[in-house]
Amino acid sequence: MIYSREHINGDVRLIAEVVVIGSGAGGATIAKELSEAGRKVVVLEAGGHFTRDDFNLRMDFAATNMYWYGGQLITLGTPMFVIPQGKTVGGTTTINSGTCLRMSHSVLKKWHMEHGLWDINDEELALYYAAVEEYLFVQKGDPEVLGKNALLFLEGARNLGLSGGILPRNAKDCEGFGVCCFGCPTDAKQSANISYIPDAVKAGCDVYTNVTVDELVLKGGRVTGAKGRFAGGNGNGSSGPTIEVSADVVVLAAGAFHSPRMLLAQGLCNSSGQVGRNLTIHPCSPTVAVMDEKIGNPKGVPQATYVDEFADDGIMLEGGTVPPLGVAMNLPYNGSRLAAFMSGYPNTGMFGAMLSEHCSAGTVKLHPRDRQRYVITYNLRGDDVRKFRFMTEIMAEVWFSLGAKSVFTPTVSFPDMLPSDLKRFKKQKPKASDYIAVSAYHPLGTCRMGDDPESSVVRHTGETWDIPGLFVCDGSIVPTSLGVNPQLTIFALAMRCAGFVDEKLEKVAGRQGQGKASCSDLH
Amino acid sequence: MLRIIEETVRAMTLHVLGTNTFPDLPVPDPEASVELLREWLEKGIPEFGAVTTAALLALNLYSLANNGRTLPDCNFRAQASLLERLFKRKGSIMYGFFYIVSMPIVGAYYARDDVQKTLGFDVVALKEEAERRVVSRTASLPKKEPGEELAESAGNL
Numbered sequence: 001m002i003y004s005r006e007h008i009n010g011d012v013r014l015i016a017e018v019v020v021i022g023s024g025a026g027g028a029t030i031a032k033e034l035s036e037a038g039r040k041v042v043v044l045e046a047g048g049h050f051t052r053d054d055f056n057l058r059m060d061f062a063a064t065n066m067y068w069y070g071g072q073l074i075t076l077g078t079p080m081f082v083i084p085q086g087k088t089v090g091g092t093t094t095i096n097s098g099t100c101l102r103m104s105h106s107v108l109k110k111w112h113m114e115h116g117l118w119d120i121n122d123e124e125l126a127l128y129y130a131a132v133e134e135y136l137f138v139q140k141g142d143p144e145v146l147g148k149n150a151l152l153f154l155e156g157a158r159n160l161g162l163s164g165g166i167l168p169r170n171a172k173d174c175e176g177f178g179v180c181c182f183g184c185p186t187d188a189k190q191s192a193n194i195s196y197i198p199d200a201v202k203a204g205c206d207v208y209t210n211v212t213v214d215e216l217v218l219k220g221g222r223v224t225g226a227k228g229r230f231a232g233g234n235g236n237g238s239s240g241p242t243i244e245v246s247a248d249v250v251v252l253a254a255g256a257f258h259s260p261r262m263l264l265a266q267g268l269c270n271s272s273g274q275v276g277r278n279l280t281i282h283p284c285s286p287t288v289a290v291m292d293e294k295i296g297n298p299k300g301v302p303q304a305t306y307v308d309e310f311a312d313d314g315i316m317l318e319g320g321t322v323p324p325l326g327v328a329m330n331l332p333y334n335g336s337r338l339a340a341f342m343s344g345y346p347n348t349g350m351f352g353a354m355l356s357e358h359c360s361a362g363t364v365k366l367h368p369r370d371r372q373r374y375v376i377t378y379n380l381r382g383d384d385v386r387k388f389r390f391m392t393e394i395m396a397e398v399w400f401s402l403g404a405k406s407v408f409t410p411t412v413s414f415p416d417m418l419p420s421d422l423k424r425f426k427k428q429k430p431k432a433s434d435y436i437a438v439s440a441y442h443p444l445g446t447c448r449m450g451d452d453p454e455s456s457v458v459r460h461t462g463e464t465w466d467i468p469g470l471f472v473c474d475g476s477i478v479p480t481s482l483g484v485n486p487q488l489t490i491f492a493l494a495m496r497c498a499g500f501v502d503e504k505l506e507k508v509a510g511r512q513g514q515g516k517a518s519c520s521d522l523h
Numbered sequence: 524m525l526r527i528i529e530e531t532v533r534a535m536t537l538h539v540l541g542t543n544t545f546p547d548l549p550v551p552d553p554e555a556s557v558e559l560l561r562e563w564l565e566k567g568i569p570e571f572g573a574v575t576t577a578a579l580l581a582l583n584l585y586s587l588a589n590n591g592r593t594l595p596d597c598n599f600r601a602q603a604s605l606l607e608r609l610f611k612r613k614g615s616i617m618y619g620f621f622y623i624v625s626m627p628i629v630g631a632y633y634a635r636d637d638v639q640k641t642l643g644f645d646v647v648a649l650k651e652e653a654e655r656r657v658v659s660r661t662a663s664l665p666k667k668e669p670g671e672e673l674a675e676s677a678g679n680l
Contacts, residue, residue, distance in 0.1 A: 005678075011607045018657075052657070055648055055653075056646065057646045057649055057650055058646060059634070060630065060634040064562070064566060069567060069568045069571075070566050070567045070568075070572050072563075072565060072567045072568050073568070114678070123578065137660075172658055172660070173658045173663060173664035174658075175656055175664075177649055177652075177653055177665065179649075185649070185650060185653035186653045186656050186657055186658050187657060187658045187659075190660070194660070195660065295644065297643075298644060323639060323644045324633050324638070324639050324642040324643075324644055325633040325639065328629050328630075328632075328633040329626060329629055329630055329633070330630075332622065333543030334538070334539045334541065334606070334610055334621075334625055335538060335539065335603075335606075335607070335610075336541035336543075336544055336545075337541065338539070338540065338541055338629070339540060339541040339542045339544070339545045339548060340545070342539075342548075342633065342642065343545055343642075345642040345643065346642060346643040373568075375653050392565065421565070426557065436622070
């Protein structure tokens with residue numbers, strides 16, 4: 001069952017075999033796999049449980065209710081990036097665009113060479129990828145529903161000789177309502193909240209929502225459960241009843257920010273000094289083009305097509321449309337100029353690009369005054385600044401080739417670029433501080449896995465080096481940038497990790513000389 | 524929330540949105556800007572609240588230094604001129620403050636259903652349509668009947 005705040009009248013004490021903290025791509029997969037294997041699993045989720053009945057296509061509703069910190073999560077550094085992260089059942093999978101790409105062999109090679117992860121091989125990973133793709137109905141979008149924006153940009157790029165195509169997504173019978181990032185209103189997008197979590201629940205898993213986990217409980221050097229607190233009566237804060245789950249294994253799957261935050265708050269698993277370090281993100285730059293013709297955004301699939309001509313250089317162009325609110329909030333205009341630009345919204349084309357391979361890295365540190373929060377530092381540096389400028393440049397070129405009258409870019413120097421500005425823009429020395437209103441996605445690496453306890457936080461199995469029975473299974477264990485959107489890889493790694501958790505439980509049961517623990521729900 | 528902050532946001536709303544010369548766009552509601560800022564201050568990151576509050580106070584100090592009055596106490600023309608001056612100082616701290624303070628104003632206005640519908644995004648019609656097109660993991664969605672296309676986002680512009 002999925003318990004919401006209103007189901008809870010007093011403190012809750014539970015016994016399970018596994019407690020999973022977080023219900024995103026990592027946690028939901030673990031919960032489903034282990035529940036279906038007959039394990040008693042309890043999931044603790046910080047966000048609320050929203051369904052398609054709640055998904056009202058409104059960006060403001062989604063940001064306020066389903067994004068961490070109302071969508072105001074930002075990095076400290078130059079430039080500052082907004083990082084949207086899901087805080088709801090299904091985690092970020094509920095509010096992402098649904099893109100499902102496998103990582104390349106070259107990335108895996110890097111995992112082998114630089115992190116000693118020889119236990120993860122192409123053949124094994126391909127099996128997990130295939131299983132996840134089948135389960136999530138991963139397929140390329142139907143051109144009939146992709147929308148004019150996506151196909152127009154792709155055509156423009158191809159006319160310039162750039163390679164690209166239609167993105168594979170975890171969507172079934174998608175009809176292009178254009179609001180993937182605010183919760184799919186038809187359940188077409190197969191995010192964890194409508195796939196893995198319901199199947200886990202069907203197999204006996206209990207999910208407790210609106211729970212802030214305060215503490216991982218330790219006994220004799222082993223982890224024995226987790227303690228937390230429900231939100232207050234209004235669904236906010238963490239002033240409600242307490243919850244304590246005793247379990248043989250704890251799986252931390254709270255994402256690349258909260259997983260290291262929780263470990264740092266208790267001073268756990270950091271003998272390597274790597275917890276919270278090695279953060280990689282995909283810094284993104286949007287473009288909004290003013291066209292003569294009507295484009296009809298956001299109708300269609302927001303992230304439907306891609307241009308991978310520069311993928312080897314660490315640049316991926318991927319569609320990204322947003323409703324009028326999303327455009328207005330990013331424009332550095334005011335007054336009649338803002339109104340004029342927004343009046344032309346029906347004629348605007350949009351596309352985005354991400355720095356998919358980069359040399360910049362960041363950190364997640366504990367907030368100095370609040371152990372429940374963290375501070376992300378990240379600076380765009382070195383060649384990344386040049387690449388970031390190039391991304392904007394190439395998108396503007398595509399739009400101008402399609403007849404755009406002007407292109408909005410997130411730069412202070414050329415916010416409203418005309419075709420005649422392109423040459424000057426290219427000549428300008430790139431500066432990180434030139435960018436405003438930029439966002440970043442796909443945080444990874446802050447509890448990285450590896451074969452050396454001195455330079456990694458978890459083993460290839462997901463189990464931490466320092467505390468037996470404590471696993472981490474989310475984007476934080478991915479040791480390098482993947483070059484592509486990471487959700488498919490996180491699902492696949494979690495499926496792999498579930499097998500090792502199951503093995504661990506067998507060992508624990510053997511040691512205790514007893515069978516599987518029974519769940520005792522005392523509330 | 525301090526009264527000066529509420530009054531400043533109210534006073535800035537029409538200037539920031541600039542819809543007065545665009546009759547097709549619905550009329551802004553300064554109270555909605557104040558309400559959204561209140562919600563952000565309650566639910567958002569405390570630092571965002573602190574920076575927004577500091578930015579609003581800084582704008583008023585700037586106004587005092589330049590016009591001898593706080594922003595809400597200036598007449599409409601003086602407010603417009605002061606904000607325009609700030610807006611042109613791209614890259615400066617004052618521009619940054621202005622940008623931050625504008626966000627709840629822009630956010631409250633462009634989140635409105637009537638505004639989004641005018642711009643071609645009919646949230647209400649699309650939601651009704653979505654309710655008729657629920658996807659199941661175990662069955663295929665029936666094909667649409669002719670004329671049963673997604674709500675055309677024609678808009679009024």
